[in-house]
Amino acid sequence: MTAVQPILRMANPKPATARAHVRPMRNLPRQATLYRERDAADTLYEVTSGLLRLTRVLETGRRQVVAFAQPGDILGYAAGPVHQADCEALTDVTVLTHRRSALDDAQTNPVLRQRLQAGAMAQITALQDHLLLLARKGAVGKLAAFLCHLEGRSTVLSSDGTVIDLGAPRGDIADYLCISLETVSRTLTRMCEDGILRRDGVSRLIVRDSAGLAALARAD
Helix, strand or coil: CCCCCCCCCCCCCCCHHHHCCCCCEEEECCCCEEECCCCECCEEEEEEECCEEEEEECCCCCEEEEEEECCCCEECCCCCCECCCEEEECCCEEEEEEEHHHHCCCCCCHHHHHHHHHHHHHHHHHHHHHHHHHHCCCHHHHHHHHHHHHHHHCCCEECCEEEEECCCCHHHHHHHHCCCHHHHHHHHHHHHHCCCEEECCCCEEEECCHHHHHHHHHHC
């Protein structure tokens, strides 16, 4: 596996004509909360811009990052009546809201219902991919696979490669991959020194050698 699905990996958002029956948009500023653990899970959220983080609190009291959500992702699915994680905006975020009952409502726009049902299936795949990622022994392979995924979703190119925006703090990335913050920083520095990546500001990276990055993801 050379990539991990942070959350509900869907295709790019559909054109506006396919969204005739969605509920209103919601705009969240950075650090705002979309929902909390134990909140009623009666709404699904389709991300159109920005980055969100999902976290759970372990029995020890430590917070664990379990997923990230980017444009094109759908989140808010729950097995029961309440959410099982906190969801917070890491950047300014816009989401389209959908009634959870639209999944089973025969009156729902068929295009919308199909997209929401596909999102539920995508969540299963996302969880499996995350488990496989965490099963890797090497920190380099974990980080490389994560970056490969971000590269695959990016549509922004520079003169020397694909632009990826980490968006999340390195500490959150480390938590998501179950490695240390120091390891994340050290590995990114090494990838830049080896010419695989190039830094472009605080949170942006340029993937200069896609094949080299994929090889790291496969080898470790």
